[in-house]
Amino acid sequence: MGFSPKKELARFLQEDIGSGDVTSGIITNRKIVAKIITRQVCVVAGVKFAREIFAMNGCRVKILKKDGMRAKPSQIVLEISGPARSILKCERTALNLLSRMSGIATSTNELVKIVKSTNPKTDIYSTRKTAPGLRFFDKEAVMIGGGKKHRVTLSDMIMIKDNHIAVEGSMIELIRLAKKKSDTFEVEVDTQEDAIMAASLGVPIIMLDNFAPQKISSTVLALKKLGLRDGVRLEASGGINAKNIQKYARTKVDMISIGSITNSVKAVDFSLEM
Template sequence: MLSFNSKKQLSQFLAEDIGKGDITSALLPKIKISARIISREDAIVAGTVYAKEIFKLNGCNVKILKKDGSRIKPNQTIMIIRGYAEKILTCERTALNLLTRMSGIATQTNELVEKIPKKTKLYATRKTAPGLRYFDKEAVKIGGGKKHRLRLDEMVMIKDNHIAVENSLLVIIKKAKRKYKKFEVEVENTSDAVLAAKEGAAIIMLDNFSPTQIMKTIKVLKNQKLRNKVLLEASGGIHSKNISKYGKTGVDIISIGSITNSVKGIDMNLEI
């Protein structure tokens, strides 16, 4: 498995924003200053180590006061940055963009985790913006969630379009079994869930099932002595207002794409 080079990615983020140079900050006198990043709202902070690295790439010194996973209140200082004014202000927007996004993801994830039983795990999906997946998934973890797959090469996940092309759930499952020990199957009804369980799926995603449908499916699996052989994942149409109902169904996993693809960033500012 290829390792992710976060420093290289952060350098690319910064280069994207700078272009040929920060022509406005270049007008400033060459003086050293001290700046701080503060929160304007309650949140779970995430991404401090990456924001720090962005400033360090431009020769600044950073002291983190609120570590990742900390709860922050309005007007609390998250980190202090020292260095030349031009260098700090050149990094300001890139660092804040990542920090506010990751903190938003961590905060939203934590709010959802608090609404479900501890034995039920909240998972992120691959619904992330290109280039941001690693950071988005890290933020989910900081907020108390789980990452699920980072890439397509990590685990076989048989979804509706795979089944549509193969034209047989059973056939594509058997193909997967011949090459891989672990695989997940997305199903849209109880009978397919039973089939997947009988064929050895490690995880069965109950796609767009209502809480009632999930409980009925679990009952059928229990009656056929299949429930303890699989992990059940609820996905589709789940949000903050109904997640507690899904948590009570007895599923092992709840996956929600909105925690990464519809995130609301936390309001933060850099002040001198």
């Protein structure tokens, strides 16, 4: 069976509810109206999933800030009406998802702005460094923030990394095998010499792993001199953050992948108020 966001949302909610919300069970279950507001400037993400969490529990939801829109402190993102017990049992799950996804989208958007102002042709990519069980939502948040998806699962594309080479003993042999399987695959290298060799063997995507910006620029120049640059997409990865990303963008790589946007999430502060 394929992935079902709705089933995942139901699982998230059940995780929080356990055998029942015993506190909300003692209050009057009258119809109420609540609103979710943001406490800080952000790019909103996860609104459609928050709406689904409340809707599957008999609530009506009005979206005031769509995914991808910017929000300022105290602005209302969602208005919810329904039974008090339903709203209260959904509150934390909806807020948690909104907070995480908006944090990812906001961080991604900040990096995208820096990169695009320097080199419009360079794109930001997420990685597989996501919280177990949350990859779909993390990747969705990156897209909302203006980034792109790298591999979502190991089945998406062959990507030859250092440990594959360590097992097989030969990068050249792995490239040969990969070319038999697919026209699109990627090879990770950690030296300029290996980057040149991979490009000369027709590797379509090369990851320059933990290359300093100066080393990338030198590699790009070497590939150009050999007439190999136009035939390959170059990805910078490793140790890249908001402080140094502009230097990487100046190297004119095609892709910059950043694990921190999903594995070191700075959540956005939302609250639900009656």
